[in-house]
Amino acid sequence: MKKIKFTNSVTIVANGAFPKSGIPKDILDKSKTIIACDGAANTLDENNYRIDAIIGDLDSIRPDIKDKYDDIIYQYPDQSENDLRKAIEFLISNNVKEASIIGATGKREDHTIGNIFSLSKFCSKINLKIFTETGCFICINKDTEFKSFKGQQVSLFTLNDKTKITTKGLKYNFNKNAISTIFYGTLNESVCEKFHVKINNECAIIFLCFS
Amino acid sequence: MKKIKFTNSVTIVANGAFPKSGIPKDILDKSKTIIACDGAANTLDENNYRIDAIIGDLDSIRPDIKDKYDDIIYQYPDQSENDLRKAIEFLISNNVKEASIIGATGKREDHTIGNIFSLSKFCSKINLKIFTETGCFICINKDTEFKSFKGQQVSLFTLNDKTKITTKGLKYNFNKNAISTIFYGTLNESVCEKFHVKINNECAIIFLCFS
Numbered sequence: 001m002k003k004i005k006f007t008n009s010v011t012i013v014a015n016g017a018f019p020k021s022g023i024p025k026d027i028l029d030k031s032k033t034i035i036a037c038d039g040a041a042n043t044l045d046e047n048n049y050r051i052d053a054i055i056g057d058l059d060s061i062r063p064d065i066k067d068k069y070d071d072i073i074y075q076y077p078d079q080s081e082n083d084l085r086k087a088i089e090f091l092i093s094n095n096v097k098e099a100s101i102i103g104a105t106g107k108r109e110d111h112t113i114g115n116i117f118s119l120s121k122f123c124s125k126i127n128l129k130i131f132t133e134t135g136c137f138i139c140i141n142k143d144t145e146f147k148s149f150k151g152q153q154v155s156l157f158t159l160n161d162k163t164k165i166t167t168k169g170l171k172y173n174f175n176k177n178a179i180s181t182i183f184y185g186t187l188n189e190s191v192c193e194k195f196h197v198k199i200n201n202e203c204a205i206i207f208l209c210f211s
Numbered sequence: 212m213k214k215i216k217f218t219n220s221v222t223i224v225a226n227g228a229f230p231k232s233g234i235p236k237d238i239l240d241k242s243k244t245i246i247a248c249d250g251a252a253n254t255l256d257e258n259n260y261r262i263d264a265i266i267g268d269l270d271s272i273r274p275d276i277k278d279k280y281d282d283i284i285y286q287y288p289d290q291s292e293n294d295l296r297k298a299i300e301f302l303i304s305n306n307v308k309e310a311s312i313i314g315a316t317g318k319r320e321d322h323t324i325g326n327i328f329s330l331s332k333f334c335s336k337i338n339l340k341i342f343t344e345t346g347c348f349i350c351i352n353k354d355t356e357f358k359s360f361k362g363q364q365v366s367l368f369t370l371n372d373k374t375k376i377t378t379k380g381l382k383y384n385f386n387k388n389a390i391s392t393i394f395y396g397t398l399n400e401s402v403c404e405k406f407h408v409k410i411n412n413e414c415a416i417i418f419l420c421f422s
Contacts, residue, residue, distance in 0.1 A: 080383070082398060108345045109316050110366035110418040113324060114394035121392065134319045155321035159392065160371060172291070181332065181370065183325035187293060207321040 002071045004052050007032035010091060010099040013040040014084045014115060015060060017106025017133075018047070023210060024102040024131045031100070035091065037083035040103055041065050055090050056083035084115050088122050098127035105132045116205065120159055123203045135210050141203040148190035153209035156185035156197070163202045169195030176200070213282045215263050218243035221302060221310040224251040225295045225326060226271060228317025228344075229258070234421060235313040235342045242311070246302065248294035251314055252276050266301050267294035295326050299333050309338035316343045327416065331370055334414040346421050352414040359401035364420035367396035367408070374413045380406030387411070 011031035015038055019025040028034070033052045036044050039060030044051050045068070054073045058066065066073065076086045084104060091099055104115040119128055119139035130137040135153075138146075148154070154170060161178040171189045179185040197206060222242035226249055230236040239245070244263045247255050250271030255262050256279070265284045269277065277284065287297045295315060302310055315326040330339055330350035341348040346364075349357075359365070365381060372389040382400045390396040408417060 079398070082394075085394075105320050108364075108420065109323060109327065109343050109348070110346070110364075110368075110397050110420070112320060113327070113368065114366070114397035116320065116324070117393040121394075132320050135321070137320070153319075153321075155325070157321075157324065182328040183293075183296075183332075186321050186325035187290070209319065209321070 004033065004072070004094070006091075006094055006096050008098075009033065010035065010096050012084065012087045012091070012099055012101045013037065013044060014087075014101060014103040015039045015107075016103045016111065016115070018043045019102050019131075019133070022133060023136075024133065027100050027131055028102055035087050035099075037087050037103075041069060045069075053090065055087040057086075082111070082114065082118075085118050085121065088118070088126065088128065092122065092125050096126060099129075101128060101130045104130045117157075117159070119205055120203050136208050137205055138208070139203050139205050140197060140199060143196065143198045144206075145194055145196050146190075146206065146208065148193060148195050148208070150190065150192055152190040153211075154188045154190055154195070155207040156188065157182060157205040157207070158185070159202060163204060164200040165204060166198040167196060215244065215283070215305070217302075217305055217307050219309075220244065221246065221307050223295065223298045223302070223310055223312045224248060224255060225298075225312060225314040226250040226254075226318075227314045227322065227326070229254045230313050230342075230344070233344060234347075235344065238311050238342055239313055246298050246310075248298050248314075252280060256280075264301065266298040268297075293322070293325065293329075296329050296332065299329070299337065299339065303333065303336050307337060310340075312339060312341045315341045328368075328370070330416055331414050347419050348416055349419070350414050350416050351408060351410060354407065354409045355417075356405055356407050357401075357417065357419065359404060359406050359419070361401065361403055363401040364422075365399045365401055365406070366418040367399065368393060368416040368418070369396070370413060374415060375411040376415060377409040378407060 010033040012035045036051050036054045038056030041054045042062050057077050105112040123139040123141045158179045164176045165174040167173045220242050221244040223246045247262050247265045249267030252265045253273050268288050316323040334350040334352045369390045375387045376385040378384045
């Protein structure tokens with residue numbers, strides 16, 4: 001098995017929609033270490049990207065790709081976890097402190113939801129950002145200031161009604177409020193070049209729209 | 212204002228990705244009543260679909276479309292609700308008992324999440340199904356049997372950990388369990404031609420993959 005040297009720009013490529021343009025493609029192009037979730041290795045190889053590790057239960061990787069990358073495949077057969085969460089666990093076990101995720105959305109919508117809310121599982125262990133064609137999801141478990149711009153569309157999601165949020169710099173601010181239903185934190189926007197989110201416990205997932 | 216005659220096949224078209232093929236397009240083609248959420252009216256008109264009502268805050272409808280359909284526009288300016296939820300409220304206020312929703316996904320992922328979980332708000336008042344390119348989301352608030360097929364991919368989502376679920380006919384069944392985190396109910400599948408979901412309170416959202 002080849003030893004992986006992790007750098008400061010690690011990207012996990014999940015097996016959703018492969019980025020063709022824009023910010024997700026830029027991130028992939030600039031990545032120093034690329035981790036493929038199972039069948040994403042097929043698409044990375046077809047598009048001539050270097051692959052540093054392939055993680056998953058290997059139910060969607062092509063046999064020829066499996067042979068080609070035999071020395072960097074880490075097979076985790078556990079069917080109760082998805083390949084993205086396995087890849088994140090792999091990074092944590094290798095002491096990686098931050099990573100970008102692309103390809104986590106764009107195919108099955110139940111997988112999209114599952115992938116986005118998976119961020120909450122790892123919030124205290126690794127800084128992760130999911131980049132989609134339209135924006136970026138970030139999970140926070142402490143008070144955080146976000147760089148922004150006036151009019152930037154922002155959505156906030158929490159996992160339960162025990163999590164209370166206070167915001168400053170948004171059009172519709174929270175003041176120690178719970179997000180009572182999952183959709184009540186959507187449709188917000190930033191009013192200047194930064195905004196703050198304070199959180200009392202657990203974590204929140206913030207979506208920052210690119211435009 | 213023109214009076215709308217509601218039939219038994221009402222479809223709401225939200226302003227996400229417009230269906231080009233497959234089941235969502237079939238549903239739209241067969242609809243007797245078509246309700247457009249704001250800017251979806253532009254796309255419906257471009258694709259020569261009849262529109263029976265246009266609902267929303269009218270921030271994305273084109274001026275020429277707004278003029279053309281002036282007599283079927285219902286403007287609801289409330290910025291704290293999105294256009295899909297306004298359209299659903301409109302159907303409820305007109306005593307419609309069931310409807311399909313298309314175009315609720317496929318653009319911004321925060322809107323996708325918001326739209327899907329919006330089903331929970333209306334579960335006791337109207338039977339709604341969100342059809343995407345890959346499957347169908349249904350919200351239930353009582354014990355329900357689903358027609359299925361062996362190997363059909365299924366995901367279950369609840370809104371909080373007070374909701375306990377019992378299933379029969381799935382690969383990984385629940386036995387009065389809570390879905391502790393939002394992604395723990397994904398990656399399931401049906402093992403035969405039907406499956407059951409029992410629910411103790413509130414509601415659950417079920418995703419049935421087409422293939």
